Amino acid sequence: MGRAFVYVILGGGVAAGYAALEFTRRGVSEGELCIISEEPVAPYERPALSKGFLLPEDPARLPSFHTCVGANDEKLTPKWYKEHGIELVLGTRVKSVDVRRKTLLSSTGETISYKFLIIATGARALKLEEFGVEGSDAENVCYLRDLSDANRLATAIQSSANGNAVVIGGGYIGMECAASLVINKINVTMVFPEAHCMARLFTPKIASLYEDYYRAKGVEFIKGTVLTSFEFDSDKKVTAVNLKNGNHLPADLVVVGIGIRPNTSLFEGQLTIEKGGIKVNSKMQSSDSSVYAIGDVATFPVKLFGEMRRLEHVDSARKSARHAVSAIMEPEKTGEFDYLPFFYSRVFAFSWQFYGDPVGEVVHFGEFEEGKTFGAYWIKKGHLVGSFLEGGTKEEYDTISKATQLKPAVTDLEELGRVGLGFAETVVSQHIVPEASRVVMVEKPLHVWHAATGVLVAASVAVFAFWYGRRRRRW
Secondary structure (H helix, E strand, O other), rough: OOOEEEEEEOOOOOHHHHHHHHHHHHHOOOOOOOEEEEOOOOOHHHHHHHOHHHOOOOOOOOOOOOOHHHHHOOOOOOOHHHOOOOOOOOOOOOEEEEEEOEEEOOOOOOOOOOOEEEEEOOOEOHHHHHHHHOOOOOEEHHHHHHHHHHHHHHHHOOOOOOEEEEEEEEOOOHHHHHHHHHHHHOEEEEEEEEOOOOOOOOOHHHHHHHHHHHHHHHOOOEOOOOOOOEOOOOOOOOOEEEOOOEEEEOOEEEEHHHHHHHHOOOHHHOOOOOOOEOOOOOOOOOOOEEEOOOOHHHHEEEEOOOEEEEEOOHHHHHHHHHHHHHHHHHHHHOOOOOOOEEEEHHHHHHEEEEEEOOEEEEEEEEEEOOOOEEEEEEEEEEEEEEEEEOOOOHHHHHHHHHHHHHOOOOOOOHHHHHHHHHHHHHHHOOHHHHHHHHHOOOOHHHHHEEEEEEHHHHHHHHHHHHHHHHHHHHO
């Protein structure tokens, strides 16, 4: 028993939904596309699971957060897929893939063949058992990676009102879930081995402000240690958490967010694996020309850094999905995937965005107070490579994004801290290369020389203006 499709998307997460929409916009025919997912529901926006889904009042529920509403686009309900002739094979696990023969074998014994395969298998949550701690199967120990996890956590929250929750991990899941638990009137203690929260991105100064706000909301932090064991009651429910530093914490609920691992096992030995993910080129194409990878599972060249990266964020999943479909459907019209890494979060009254790479020297700016706008720049080898902004407007976030993409030179770090957001605004307002680039792309070759000349003139004016502006400020 078997079926054949031109295009198969393996995985039903965020990336799959955005790829499906892009396929329809590029003219996929009815019956050509199939999505295979272990989950029983059509692709949805995973960020909703740690935010709106956990609210005590009017919580988000499907179909409200099916893709692609996260990008203010169409909502792809099961009805939408049917109307567009896209086959949804849900609640189905693929147990093996034969890349050479271009076939997949499901756990039910069905063989599905393809001409092009897009791997959108994402990643799975790391389990405590992988670190020698037993107890993940207890009903009040929760992870958060998919809708099933979210439903389990929401149920546990309802039965833990005014109780004690221990959050293991200080990253995205830990911070966002802790905020949701507080809103649900649960006492929260966060435990993580790092010196401060969001250690992969936040500087100590940035982290300090958020931690102080969380403490004001009643959250306690225990840093520099890890979970070693649980204590259980006769019903196998966790009643307490034991830490390596000797602390003993009562617990009605435990939320674990200790990282993820890409789902690459089906392709090991068949495709090139690098940095934990499936290695692809700038068109999201793997070492096999008929196979593409997108989202969390893909390791791709980040042009801005000049190196291969695997990025774990919804924005990368959305954009890599669109690019891969473009490369498959219109390869001659698709250039390199020139992606600017982007991360964001919203907790309590805070909302921040980060662009680029958090490496090099850090320069903070703005007023580090609740309700104020503040941020930081990361400078490496004399150039801006990363930008963080809290409390900005849409226009300000757009500005730091563009400035980071341009990688402007920075020679005076003290001046940069004083100017703050104004530096990014100056860089963007004086840099007209993107506009000139659009002129270069027109069909008539004659414009290329004029555009290049314009860029040189504009660059000279920009350099002079920035130098002159700095001199005037010093006067």
